[in-house]
Amino acid sequence: xxxxxxxxxxxxxxxxxxxxxxxxxxxxxxxxxxxxxxxxxxxxxxxxxxxxxxxxxxxxxxxxxxxxxxxxxxxxxxxxxxxxxxxxxxxxxxxxxxxxxxxxxxxxxxxxxxxxxxxxxxxxxxxxxxxxxxxxxxxxxxxxxxxxxxxxxxxxxxxxxxxxxxxxxxxxxxxxxxxxxxxxxxxxxxxxxxxxxxxxxxxxxxxxxxxxxxxxxxxxxxxxxxxxxxxxxxxxxxxxxxxxxxxxxxxxxxxxxxxxxxxxxxxxxxxxxxxxxxxxxxxxxxxxxxxxxxxxxxxxxxxxxxxxxxxxxxxxxxxxxxxxxxxxxxxxxxxxxxxxxxxxxxxxxxxxxxxxxxxxxxxxxxxxxxxxxxxxxxxxxxxxxxxxxxxxxxxxxxxxxxxxxxxxxxxxxxxxxxxxxxxxxxxxxxxxxxxxxxxxxxxxxxxxxxxxxxxxxxxxxxxxxxxxxxxxxxxxxxxxxxxxxxxxxxxxxxxxxxxxxxxxxxxxxxxxxxxxxxxxxxxxxxxxxxxxxxxxxxxxxxxxxxxxxxxxxxxxxxxxxxxxxxxxxxxxxxxxxxxxxxxxxxxxxxxxxxxxxxxxxxxxxxxxxxxxxxxxxxxxxxxxxxxxxxxxxxxxxxxxxxxxxx
Numbered sequence: 307x308x309x310x311x312x313x314x315x316x317x318x319x320x321x322x323x324x325x326x327x328x329x330x331x332x333x334x335x336x337x338x339x340x341x342x343x344x345x346x347x348x349x350x351x352x353x354x355x356x357x358x359x360x361x362x363x364x365x366x367x368x369x370x371x372x373x374x375x376x377x378x379x380x381x382x383x384x385x386x387x388x389x390x391x392x393x394x395x396x397x398x399x400x401x402x403x404x405x406x407x408x409x410x411x412x413x414x415x416x417x418x419x420x421x422x423x424x425x426x427x428x429x430x431x432x433x434x435x436x437x438x439x440x441x442x443x444x445x446x447x448x449x450x451x452x453x454x455x456x457x458x459x460x461x462x463x464x465x466x467x468x469x470x471x472x473x474x475x476x477x478x479x480x481x482x483x484x485x486x487x488x489x490x491x492x493x494x495x496x497x498x499x500x501x502x503x504x505x506x507x508x509x510x511x512x513x514x515x516x517x518x519x520x521x522x523x524x525x526x527x528x529x530x531x532x533x534x535x536x537x538x539x540x541x542x543x544x545x546x547x548x549x550x551x552x553x554x555x556x557x558x559x560x561x562x563x564x565x566x567x568x569x570x571x572x573x574x575x576x577x578x579x580x581x582x583x584x585x586x587x588x589x590x591x592x593x594x595x596x597x598x599x600x601x602x603x604x605x606x607x608x609x610x611x612x613x614x615x616x617x618x619x620x621x622x623x624x625x626x627x628x629x630x631x632x633x634x635x636x637x638x639x640x641x642x643x644x645x646x647x648x649x650x651x652x653x654x655x656x657x658x659x660x661x662x663x664x665x666x667x668x669x670x671x672x673x674x675x676x677x678x679x680x681x682x683x684x685x686x687x688x689x690x691x692x693x694x695x696x697x698x699x700x701x702x703x704x705x706x707x708x709x710x711x712x713x714x715x716x717x718x719x720x721x722x723x724x725x726x727x728x729x730x731x732x733x734x735x736x737x738x739x740x741x742x743x744x745x746x747x748x749x750x751x752x753x754x755x756x757x758x759x760x761x762x763x764x765x766x767x768x769x770x771x772x773x774x775x776x777x778x779x780x781x782x783x784x785x786x787x788x789x790x791x792x793x794x795x796x797x798x799x800x801x802x803x804x805x806x807x808x809x810x811x812x813x814x815x816x817x818x819x820x821x822x823x824x825x826x827x828x829x830x831x832x833x834x835x836x837x838x839x840x841x842x843x844x845x846x847x848x849x850x851x852x853x854x855x856x857x858x859x860x861x862x863x864x865x866x867x868x869x870x871x872x873x874x875x876x877x878x879x880x881x882x883x884x885x886x887x888x889x890x891x892x893x894x895x896x897x898x899x900x901x902x903x904x905x906x907x908x909x910x911x912x913x914x915x916x917x918x919x920x921x922x923x924x925x926x927x928x929x930x931x932x933x934x935x936x937x938x939x940x941x942x943x944x945x946x947x948x949x950x951x952x
Contacts, residue, residue, distance in 0.1 A: 345398070346370055346377030352385055359390025359411055361420075364401075372396035372426065381406035381522065389420060396426040397515040404521030404549075412527050421530045421537055421557070427514045428539040432460065438508040440467045440475065440499040444489050452510045453482045461540040461564055462489065463509040463618075464499070470648035471501035472680040473612030473620035476564050476587055478513075492566045493589035493624045500648035516543040523550040526557055534561025534583065539619065544568040551575045551598075558583045563619035571595045579603045580638075586610035586649060587621025597632040597662070604642045606631050608654060611646020611680045620646070620680075625653040633662035633669075633696070640664055640696065642671045645684025645708070652687025652711070659693040668731075669696045672713060673706030673738075686710035693717040704731045709739045717747035732759035732766070739765045746772040758788045759820070764795035774805040786813045789820035797822045802853075804829045811836040821868075822846050827853040827877075836860060841868035845894075850874035850902065857881035866890035869911065876901015885921060906932060906943050906952065920945075920952075927952045 348367035354360050364379065364387070371377035376398025381387065383405025390411040395401055401423065410420050433455040439447045446452075446464060456462075460479045467475035477489035477497030489497040519536060526535045535557050538544055544565055551559040551572050556579045560570055563585040570591070575581045575598030582596045586609070596606050606628070607613065612620040633640045641660050645651045660670055670691055675681040686708050694702050694715050702718055718729060730745065732738055738759070743766055745757070756776070757769070769787065776786075786807065789795050800814060800822055807813065813835065816822055821844030832838065833856035839848065841864070848863060851874050855862060862879075863870060863886060870887065876899055877886075886904045887895055894911040897904045897918045905922040914936040920943065923929050927945040932952070934943050943952040 346374035348377065348379045350379065350381045350385075350387070352382060353387050357411070358388065360387040361389045361391035361393060364389075364393055365391065368393060368395055368399065368401065371399045376516070378402060389422065392421045392429075393423045394426050394429050395423055395517050395519070397517065399516075400518040400520060402518075402520040406521070407523045407525065409525040410527045419528075419530050422524050422526070422535045423519055424537045425514045425517055425539065425541055427461075427512045427541070428537065432456075432510045432512055434510070435508045437505050438464065439504050440464055440506065441502045442499055444477075444480075444496045444498045445486055446489065446499075446508065447486045449487060449508055450485045452508055453485055453487050456482055456487055456510055457512070458482075459513060461511040461513055462487065463511070464503065465507045467499040467501055467503045467506060468620050468648060469500060469611055469646055469680060470683070472647045474618070475499050476619055476621045491589075491622060491624075492564060492587045493622075497621075511540045514541045517541055518545040518547075520545070520547050521549050524548060524552070524559075526551070526553040526555065528557075529555030530557050533579070534558045536560045538562045538565065538568075540564045541568070542566045545570075547571045547594075549573050551577065551581065553577045553579065555579070561585065563588065564621065566590055568592070569594065572598065574598050575600075575605075577601065577603075580607050581605050583607040583609065583613075584623065584626065585613065585619045585621075586623040586651075588626070589624045591626045592629070593626070593631075594629045595632075597630070597634065598636075599634045600636055600638045603638040604640070605633055605636055605638065606641045607644070608642065608651065609644040609646070609681070610649035610651050610684060611644055611678075613644060613646070613675075613678055613681060620649065622650040623652075623654070624650075626655070628654070628656045628658070628692070630658040631656070631660045631662075633664045636662070636664040638664075639671045640669050641691075642675070643686070643689060644673070644675055644681045645686055646681045647683040649684040650687065651684070651689070654688070655690040656692030659695050660691065661693070661695040663697045668702075668704040670694055670703045671706065672704070672710075673708035675706070684709070686713070688712045689714070691715040702729050704733070705738065705740065705743075706733060709737075710741065712742040712744065713740060714742075714744035715746065718745060728756070728758045730757040732757070732764055737763040737765075740767065742768045742770065744770045744772065745774065747774065756786045758785070759795050759797075765798075766796075767798040769797060769800045771800075771802045771805050773803060774807070776807045776810065785815045786810055788812075788815040789817045795820040799823060800825045802827050802830055806831045807835065808833045809835070812838070812840045814839040814841075816840070816842050816868075824849065827851060827874075829853060831856070833857055833881075834859075837864050838862040840864045840866075841870060842866050843868055845869035845871070848872045848874075850877045850899070852876060852878065852901075854878045854880065861885045861888035863887045864890070865893045865895065867893065869894040871896040871911070872899065872902055872904075874899045874902065879903075900931070912941075925952045926950050 367379040378400045381403040386407040388411050435451045438449045456479045464475040480490040481488045491497045558580045560582045565588050568591045571594040578601040580603045610623050824847040826849040828851045831854045836859045896911045898916040903919040906920045912934045916934040920932045927950040930945040932943045
């Protein structure tokens with residue numbers, strides 16, 4: 307309503323100016339606006355001190371807010387609170403700990419598993435049932451207890467019915483009868499069990515609305531199970547915005563699942579495990595910023611499967627924008643995106659950058675994680691990784707066996723890497739199928755391949771390089787696009803738009819066993835390279851639309867066992883170097899383009915009307931523009947001006 311909107315807007319405007327909850331201005335604003343919407347406002351007093359837990363005092367205020375239908379509980383800036391029990395937050399409630407420090411208490415017993423916060427609905431399930439049945443459909447039967455207690459929109463958890471049997475089915479109630487419930491995903495699609503189960507455990511939860519945790523420095527002194535220190539499951543409208551998080555155990559900083567319309571940020575972190583994890587089902591989310599250090603794990607994990615640490619959840623992730631992910635000598639992956647068996651991830655877009663520093667062998671990982679069997683498989687829709695700008699010790703982006711529609715990185719920049727790997731690696735332990743991989747604006751600072759695939763049965767339908775620039779680097783033994791030796795891979799269309807490269811051994815190198823369907827150069831400048839393409843299998847169409855080549859060490863295109871056809875408006879060649887095309891043997895080669903220059907004696911598979919410029923002065927037609935003609939008196943090349951034939 308209007309009053310609620312006004313309350314939030316005014317609070318945001320004055321947040322920086324009125325940091326002291328006890329100031330007259332702050333008290334007046336809180337009193338007037340909370341009265342207008344009937345919300346509770348509670349001020350947490352000074353910390354108890356010593357070893358006394360402050361959880362009861364804070365929880366009393368949170369409970370009062372729940373009784374009032376919502377409100378704000380505000381910590382006293384400068385205070386250090388000790389938590390001996392987890393704080394349970396209800397719908398329409400904000401816990402504002404700006405300027406406060408909160409530390410978990412380690413007193414043994416129940417205190418050894420204390421987390422910071424948990425939402426009320428997850429902490430208090432409505433009902434549980436056993437013996438339920440799901441038969442690969444969106445209807446669950448034999449669940450009278452749950453059906454009686456359920457309301458449309460509630461959440462359910464059905465063990466073993468999701469992830470092709472590798473995890474739970476987590477979904478919302480769409481309708482019910484006396485003994486059945488029908489399910490939808492959090493984004494409104496039919497939620498179908500991907501594994502048939504009989505006698506499974508079923509848990510029903512109400513969904514919380516509009517929960518906020520704001521500010522504070524949070525120090526976790528132990529590990530908790532499940533792992534998130536801030537655990538928020540089954541929430542519509544969530545904001546968690548922390549100033550600082552540190553942990554000495556395996557717990558995640560923020561862990562969310564079964565969420566819709568969520569906003570997350572951790573300004574700074576120093577943790578032993580994942581700093582922030584989004585587990586499906588989740589839709590319409592935004593990560594504003596996550597920055598810091600993880601000793602052994604990911605800075606940001608986006609996972610649809612029942613992954614390590616939040617194995618009690620799983621579901622599709624649809625729609626997530628990310629501001630910035632910044633590592634500080636991070637030992638783990640900066641950002642990891644995992645679908646997993648029977649799951650789906652799409653609409654992930656990094657608006658800013660994945661940057662900073664990392665000591666890990668991979669900066670960004672999309673696809674299977676060998677440490678967890680449940681991550682294998684699944685499908686990926688549109689994944690846009692924005693700018694990857696990392697000082698790292700290894701590869702920047704690793705695509706591990708994903709089946710994906712489109713993966714893009716709008717800029718890849720690694721200016722200072724001294725020890726590392728391929729900028730983009732495509733591999734894993736199973737089939738890789740990517741419909742479109744788009745890479746823009748790369749600048750590599752170390753001598754490694756830019757894109758390499760190392761797994762059999764790799765398929766990339768379209769690989770686009772848009773305005774790539776690799777200037778004056780010593781990559782004389784490495785490639786722009788390459789396959790590992792004897793890998794059976796299929797690359798569809800390789801397209802280079804207005805790119806600039808120098809000192810690269812070959813732009814495209816397939817090695818034995820891999821094939822490329824076509825290579826298109828739209829403009830661009832390339833100098834001091836080995837070859838433009840080295841092709842070893844299948845057949846390939848090359849389209850040259852006025853690129854500029856300068857001082858290549860060998861012929862532009864080399865084929866050994868690959869049938870090559872060259873089209874296009876031509877190219878400009880400057881300086882020293884070889885010809886357009888060289889064959890290892892009797893490979894079928896065809897050239898057709900007014901601006902294309904080639905020794906026509908090596909061409910086979912010619913078609914009536916093919917045009918090119920012959921460079922072999924020893925032929926009867928001489929160096930000239932020639933056309934291939936098929937006629938009753940015999941087939942052959944004919945000089946356009948002199949009429950001489952070959």
